[in-house]
Amino acid sequence: MTKGPPAIQGQVPKAGLFTPSSGIKGNGGASVPRGPVPTRPLPQPHPKDxxxxxxxxxxxxxxxxxxxxxxxxxxxxxxxxxxxxxxxxxxxxxxxxxxxxxxxxxxxxxxxxxxxxxxxxxxxxPTCSRCQDKILGEVINALKQTWHVHCFLCATCQQPIRNNTFHLEEGEPYCEQDFYSMFGTSCHGCEFPVEAGDKFLEALGYTWHDNCFVCAVCCTTLEGQTFFSKKDKPLCKKHAHTLKI
Incomplete structure (x- = not known):
């Protein structure tokens, strides 16, 4: 039976979690210069506009x-x-x-x-940051730039992020699913991701949600408490010497 070291507490920072804004509009108060317009063929709508x-x-x-x-x-x-x-x-x-x-x-x-x-x-x-074409439809505003809806993509699955929450890693946007599968940490207790804003504990060499770090026998919370471990499972003082685990 081992007495575990104190759990290290923390909170996942929310930095890097973003939600793009969208709209169907132009540059608002931009001024239109005077002068003749060059003659050229009418622009064809993008097939995905x-x-x-x-x-x-x-x-x-x-x-x-x-x-x-x-x-x-x-x-x-x-x-x-x-x-x-x-x-x-x-x-x-x-x-x-x-x-x-x-x-x-x-x-x-x-x-x-x-x-x-x-x-x-x-x-x-506005100009799309990805394809450099003009945007004549819905505009996605993200990362201080403008994008076609079909051009603002997750770096992994290459699917449009649209107005969904995304994460930024080394300057690249990722949808939530791909971000957590590639960079995220899972809770050892519930096996769900430790997401931005979650409180967590580092104990027994694993990461836990603060409310998932409980005694393996009675489920009493061990946050801030002295605990013991057996087979990598946390135990409260009362059940430290339990035989069945």
Whole structure:
């Protein structure tokens, strides 16, 4: 029968445990420079883009109704467009920057202002830290950078972390499951991981949750108590000499 040394107590620090934030937005108050926009093909949506910001105006035929134009506040007589919950003369629904007509092409709304995809991509859309492409859909904000949802991946399983909690190890993000399987410590009592924020004990050469370090016979907590051990199992003073263990 051996008398065990005092258990060393601690608490797993929460540093390294993160939760990314997400949103569907551009750069907010970023200014749009004046000048011509280079002519180039329309950007094609990434096949994995989610919740894209790009919208299309709806064409309404003449005679359906006579609404007011959101741009000039005049009655529209004839065909018109519906976009952003408002009605527009076809010739007055244009990109705020380059003035290109948005009647038949995709557009993006930013703080009440509309832009063609070219201008939004050039001047407002954030850049993905992984692929360096512009983000025209949901944005993941993590590690002081912006990412496509499908580009912010666990370093091990390569699956998108999305808005789930992740851990950082040597600058690389890991989902919780892979982090604990690779770097985590399991409690010798319950065999579950000792997670960030958990109180733990170091005793008998193992790590224990503070509430898992109990007498193997009566389950009395041994935290802060003198204990004995038999076959690597902790015992209280009362059961130190028990025969069945």
């Amino acid at each position: 989610e919740d894209t910001l790009v919208q299309m105006a709806e064409h309404i035929p003449a005679g359906f109704r006579t609404p007011m134009c959101a741009h000039c506040n005049m009655v529209i007589r004839g065909p018109f467009l519906v976009a952003l919950g408002k009605s527009w003369h076809k010739e007055e629904f244009n990109c705020t920057h380059c003035r290109k007509s948005l009647a038949d092409i995709g557009f993006v709304e930013e703080q009440g202002t509309v832009y063609c995809e070219h201008c939004y991509e050039d001047f407002l859309a």
